[in-house]
Amino acid sequence: MNTFTEPEERQELRRQVAKLAAKYGRDYFAGKARAGEKTTDLWLEIGKNGYLGINVPEEYGGGGGGIGDVAAVCEELAAQGCPLLLMVVSPAICGTIISRYGTEEQKQRWLPGICDGTGTMAFAITEPDAGTNTHNITTTARRDGDGWVLTGQKVWISGVDEAQNVLVVARAEDARTGKVKPVLFVVPTDAEGFTANPIPMELVSPEKQFQVFIDDVRLPADALVGDEDGGLVQLFAGLNPERIMAAAFSLGLARYALDRATAYAKERAVFGQPIGAHQAIAHPLAQSHIEIELARLMNQKAAALFDAGDEMAAGEAANMAKYAAAEAACDAVDRAVQTHGGNGASQEYGIAGLLVATRVGRIAPVSREMILNFVSMHSLGLPKSY
Template sequence: MQLLESAEQREIRAAVRSIVASYSHDWYVKRARDGLKVGELWEAIGESGFIGVNLPEEYGGGGMGIQELSIVAEELAAAGSPLLMLIVSPAICGTVIARFGTDEQKERWLPGLATGKTKMAFAITEPDAGSNSHNIATTGRRDGDDWILTGTKYYCSGADEADALLVVARTGIDEATGRARLSLFIVETPNAHLQMTVIPVEVTAPEKQFTLFFDDVRVPSTGLLGEADDGLRQIFFGLNPERIMSAAVSNGIGRFALDRGARYGKERQVWGAPIGTHQGLAHPLAESYVHVELARLMTSKAAWMYDTGLDAGEASNMAKFAAADAAIEALDRAIQIHGGNGMSTEYGLADAWGFARVLKIAPVSREMVLNYVSQHSLGLPRSY
């Protein structure tokens, strides 16, 4: 593993930074609060080839990896414009389709996912399953050559702007363990038997959250991704990228907060000196900078391990854990150095809190990360 980024990776970072500079944080926030999308930014990133930088070249992607896509996500967030669909569409769905899809499925979906002209949402979470995927109740049953999906999904990001959903459903039971056998299905939208209801959340983002109701949604045999009943194994090829990308977004939010906090510390003067002169304000920001940089290093390690084909489970979980904590800490301290202005809409910090805070919960809670580390890293007895 190289500790320093390659020249090509640095060029990607600079190019994305240049593109997003045309779209201010204020513009992003206003669009989100008005219930609008940020399609112009998405299209600009897609047209430059960065949305699908991790997808195979033969399908229009960049042929690179999650490390490069995480750079894109981090720079967008560092500019104050984090894009949740970048985690979901190319990182989760694109990765899984590229790995397990048939030639026809790859040809159908990957070119659009690579350019960003096609978006795909991921439907796994359920109201009564939470982090326990074995409790998924949405079922897929055979009906001739087709499949029928019935059930409810919860907190599906960006479902309203997706051309299709990658749905995780129960298709059988493992008689030896009693656990669910899962399968993955590509469900094109809109569908008359699929209803979406918005979940109001205190997150300033252009992507909305939805509850999905599958009322006997018919999926042709071509919609089954990979092998039936092998969905759990297939899912994990997308979940580590999801954790890595979430960490990258958190790192970007942390950088965004520290940049604004340091700028204010240099500009704001009290008693004849910049407030950043005082260690009581400077040291908390400096400490948060250390924490963000450490999280960035673990994120880079996790992405490199994933792209190299190594087991990236531990590193991905730890990157997500460290980055989420570092982002919230940096944001809180940047708000604090602003005093009352930290809560002012004009200074554009408090509006980032909801997005940063949710990344401590999703895509995997910090408690489940600690369960993983306790069991797999330390060899302690399983607690759940």
Template sequence: MTINFTESEERRALRRAVADLAGKYGQEYFTAKAKAGEKTDELWAEAGRLGYLGVAVPEEYGGGGGGIGDLAAVCEELARAGCPLLLTVVSPAICATVIARFGTAEQKRRWLPGFADGTTKMAFAITESDAGSNSHQLSTSLRRDGDEWVLGGGKTFISGVDEVEAVMVVARHVAPGAGAPQDAGSGRRLLLPSLVIVPTNAPGFTYRHIPMEVLSPEKQFTCFFDDVRLPSDALVGSEDAGLAQLFAGLNPERIMAASFATGMARRALDQASEYARTRTVWDTPIGAHQGIAHPLAQCAIQVELARLMTQKAAALYDAGEDRAAGEAANMAKYAAGEAVAGAVDQAIQVHGGNGLSSEYGLGAMLAASRLSRIAPVSREMILNFVAQHTLKLPRSY
């Protein structure tokens, strides 16, 4: 297929519009909300009204009809302006995408218009404390009971549960009967992962805040499902569609996470470059010294390379090339995580002592940038993936 590495005028116009919107709020707004324990509701609502959050939702449901590349551009420009909204990675990217591709007609009518205008937020829950990166070992279970589903188990490090109306949960569908693989000693056949939509007010669903060092209005939670009963139409797609359906949401997550990271990296480089141009020592701007200029230039190169790989991944995904998109999305996520960690670290170094002062806000970015090397998939697991699938090396885990 042919991939255009020059963004369309429509995409560039979208970036400018989102940058203008986010500039009205900025890093001071984002930081103040986070420190006060408040949400960025005003920014989210305005972005929704203007159609930016719904750019990838099909037009028939009120969206822009674009692709994941358009939504990634929105995410990146918000982050560059100092407003990295984590739920853009989750709600309109993972949840809306999965429902648009695999949901029933009623699920699409129920959820997609809200994703399109930003009035709906949905979290996504896959991570478990004992499974970690091994999505094949999830213990959260889903079973049939008459016309209902019963969900049991728990999830951890789930973003934004306190500000959404529902959570899309990845669970193992457990069915009675013989077959392989079997759950040892139970005689139950373990099927592939299933996706269910769980309202946050469902009886038996509770959650607990996880205190984090990352300064963000969007919090992390541990979720508990104590025999949560759900109607039959809570299931999204097939009950045993497995990893193919799951990765229809996870590949956009990696693309969005890469854009989230490159947006932060560009923010850090903007600040560092401005400081290096204006900070004068011995009558010379510090940016005139190669000891300052060269490391910043190296960071800029790495950020642009990560952005280019992210664009490739988005183009492949939007073209329906899921296998190639998965490889590219993992590479983009890796490159972006390394780029943002390096850019923020160098920006702090350029600022000297000011780099860790509250006035400049770079210290708060340090933990967030480091998180990009861990979540939503660690750099080590990406290296495992590339070694096995790209280089055809023996599996190491």
């Protein structure tokens, strides 16, 4: 088998997802966003066709595939102008963690809805005062009889208004050592004491961001996902897929922008020939094609390592893929705008709006600076700088 080419099954998956997404397209997505509406019909059709939970085991309604498969779905949706941020969160982060660490009852309760789109789950880790430093989160979980009580707040939580539940990262005190440890809880969005306020954004997207307040939210014992002493291992089971999916999201947007720019450069004629004949236009677009393909290859490697169970190598590759994809996307969109000239700023051509969408990829879910810190320390063996 050619290890540098995806299996035929995944290539066919890409073709089918692209075909489905093309029925909707960028005009549909942008129209929903500007009208303040949701892309629920697209989301449910993806689920109905089995693409949404393709990484979840078959016995819970999924496709039995790996993170590489669901990343391919995410990328192809974005490449058709329909980037669905909750693909990163619900099936990839929450679906992976629950599949790996949930009890049989928890899997039966939550995974089918994640797979068919009717039980979307958000993910809450970031806090206003902790930022990138997840060791400093202050959302606490304390025992209360047979259950738990959660208190704290989260910020930049995607899609709370579309989710039935949120997988919340909290910290609890270890009764034996007195030290705090990360713990994971599934919290219903309609739970008493749980409130979410939308954050006004410059980014025009159907998917909203929220600040979440958790005020003495009482949870039953079976809201706890995984071993309460499992620590960071359980958390990072979701964070490596998050990086792989973020890279796929950026790559899809980069491909969309490059496709639009290339088509325009072939059609737009100035000085007697298409502008794509000029190296000032052609070379930047060619450069973007190279950058996108390099990032796609690294993401393919990251997904393969993760699906093979090599967490350490997957973490390094996922960080590098996410970095490379975000850079490639920002460059591709900037070059696409430049290729379109004045038309690049118009709603008609739909390129300028991607400037903000791709720029966020350099910040979330982990900043480019933290990835450089990771590579400096873990890949190169340099002293820790923070």
